[in-house]
Amino acid sequence: MRILLVEDEPNLSRLITSLLTRAGFAVDAADDGERGSFLARTNNYDLVITDYIMPRLDGYNLIKEIRHDGIATPILMLSVRQSTEDKVSVLNIGADDYLPKPFAGEELVARVNALLRRPTNLRSGILTFQDLSLDPQLYRVKRGTKEIRLTNKEFSLLHYLLLNSGKMISRDNLLEHVWGGEIDPFSNTVETHILRLRRKLEGKGKKLIHNVAGRGYTLDLRP
Numbered sequence: 001m002r003i004l005l006v007e008d009e010p011n012l013s014r015l016i017t018s019l020l021t022r023a024g025f026a027v028d029a030a031d032d033g034e035r036g037s038f039l040a041r042t043n044n045y046d047l048v049i050t051d052y053i054m055p056r057l058d059g060y061n062l063i064k065e066i067r068h069d070g071i072a073t074p075i076l077m078l079s080v081r082q083s084t085e086d087k088v089s090v091l092n093i094g095a096d097d098y099l100p101k102p103f104a105g106e107e108l109v110a111r112v113n114a115l116l117r118r119p120t121n122l123r124s125g126i127l128t129f130q131d132l133s134l135d136p137q138l139y140r141v142k143r144g145t146k147e148i149r150l151t152n153k154e155f156s157l158l159h160y161l162l163l164n165s166g167k168m169i170s171r172d173n174l175l176e177h178v179w180g181g182e183i184d185p186f187s188n189t190v191e192t193h194i195l196r197l198r199r200k201l202e203g204k205g206k207k208l209i210h211n212v213a214g215r216g217y218t219l220d221l222r223p
Contacts, residue, residue: 004048020112040071047076154197
């Protein structure tokens, strides 16, 4: 999953990036609202996290620009401003959640996971496909009753495939959303991770991840 972080305070930006990266997310960072708005409106992100008070363009107007362009990406606002009026105005303009500063890293990651679950309409937050299940809160994957241990990238890859089960996902799409453009597009990283994921998930059981020749991958059932 690919996240845009818009935060002008360098130390906090590095800390949040580290927290999210360790949780398995790919993170792009911008240090002012104008740059953040540009990136949010020209790239395909799964979530935007923005500060309120920033140079060039504040978080309030950044959200207005994103929503004005018809972009429905979930947005989490971070701010030292904690009045009810501030929170209500930001939520009314199009933010999906508001987290006051200072905050615990665990709460930030939990809110990120909650926002990313919303499109699935799954109350429990657990993603399932046949006998495969993934719990983003507990960082747990099972096939049937067997628990499967995955690396951070394998977990993020499976998470994204589950969110898009039944759809064809291109290699470029996986590079963008799981790796955030941080690797050489000509490397075999995607193929290697898909192979490892298949070995761990499928074994001698029914195949779940399929190649779509010349196009990408899909998580679905086939004869």
